[in-house]
Amino acid sequence: MTAEAPTRNLDFIREIVEEDLRSGKYKSVVTRFPPEPNGYLHIGHAKSICLNFGIANEYGGHCNLRFDDTNPTKEEAEYAEAIKRDVNWLGFSWGDHLYHASDYFEQLYLWAEDLIRDGKAYVDSLTAEEIREHRGSLTEPGRESPYRNRTADENLDLFRRMRAGEFPDGAHVLRAKIDMQSPNINMRDPVLYRIRHEDHHRTGDRWDIYPMYDYAHPLSDAIERITHSICTLEFEAHRPLYDWLIENVRVPATPHQYEFARLNINYTVMSKRKLLRLVEDHYVSGWDDPRMPTIAGLRRRGCTPAAIRNFAERVGVAKRENVIDVDLLEFCVREDLNRVAPRVMGVLRPLPVVIENYPEGQREEFETPNNPEDATAGTRKVPFSRVLYIERDDFMEEPPKKFFRLAPGREVRLRSAYFITCTGVVKDEGGNIVELRATYDPATRGGDAPDGRRPKATLHWVSAQGAIDCEVRLYDRLFNVEDPESGGDFLTHLNPQSLEIVPAAKLEPGIRGASPLDRFQFERLGYFTVDLDSTPEKLVFNRTVTLKDTWAKVKGESK
């Protein structure tokens, strides 16, 4: 027996967590996922959720869900509800650790007064424009505001009157008194509070001043005794300010901020601003449009939470900018669905086939496995009759070299049924194929030939009698370029073929009764899920992802 020393490949954040736990710096770990309720969560957030909740779970700590609701002009309760639903759906739970930055407004305000009394904050009465001018630039230092040296009493008085609503929006702001010469622009007396005469979705009209993210975030982390405050790279330059506040405010704990690279995926966009644009201007049907990279969209598309979690794990956590191949996401989705999705036969573009030697009016049923990958999934019966539908793509009158499917004179297997041989092609006046004639071999019942012959192809099929008409929505990537953000307006890269509606696909009768979000594999085609628009009278399916298709690839290459 060799006891392998399992060298786990920890990401750099987990390494830090383990070291902090090992050294005793922290007794247990507390993380937080801090969304702003101003839009829906997307798969980039899923990476952060898996990281934060994942670490909490792995190291026996907990992860808070905290709404970063410091800006009343952009936030809505509806978004908060959607966010909670999505985090839960992904499989994580915050227990009773649900918080809001707005819950801390009073404490945050009191601390701001402390800062003023300590001479570390002041009320500035410059206009926004003037503040910008005084800030300097990347290469020039800033200049101090003429209001920078007001007395603590004067500042306190003004700040209290700001709170009391005595001034209009923009009249004053509270600023930290740090260093206008700092090479780090974020340290040039950052704004801590601004006046906003606007109702907040949780605090109503109680406040006329609202804290900025840079002020509220570190202090909220301290209040919640967060140990590891994990955020994305763009906040790296804000860390000195984060640390400044933790040092200069009498907070009950000393959290630390760590930054990792956000997730990007090709052929889509991930910024909330752009996703909002797609929704508001109706380029998609909503935040949960199955083409959207939102959690809600992926759910409606048919992705499983497990697939998304596996994806987040394979993607890794590091500090280098990255763009993940959407192929990896699709792989994770197929991998999970292959295990769990019951199989069913459905024909998207029906081509009738009449089995000439099969008695008119005769019917029989075949037993077929629900999931060859899962012996416990059992079997079901599918009806067979004289007229069948097969996929139009499964027949070619003049088949090229590598086309193994049905063609005149060729024999193929109908999955779980019989071998059939194409004996004729019926066309309309326009020369379009409207029907196939064929004969079946009664000896191949069930799909095996006693003489051992093996057709090169097995086709899916549906008996015309009893077939159920369904709408099927075929999705493709939303954008037709890898990086929609580069090269002008991202909207110009929208894929006009991202949605194709198949109005009347033929499904085997067993599909009746399927409910929204049920997932299936339509054999040889892909994974499909019942859409929210579906009704018992008219089933609607979304294609989650296709199955890999070697023939499609060969065909594509020869083009």
Add this chain to the structure above:
RNA sequence: UGGGGAGUCGCCAAGUGGUAAGGCACCGGUCUUUGGAGCCGGCAUUCGGUGGUUCGAAUCCACCCUCCCCAGCCA
């Protein structure tokens, strides 16, 4: 041209001085009542570049190059 980060296979990503893990993609083969899945194999003499230190460097030092972030009273 200030400050903060990052550069290892097409895309991710391990590696922390001892002679380049793994995944996706791709390419072969095998198997197959899904051209699916599975299984087997291939896929970086080289780590942004150039010098240097060392018996030995992706790992240490120096210089250079490229990319990303910061000038919201957004987060």
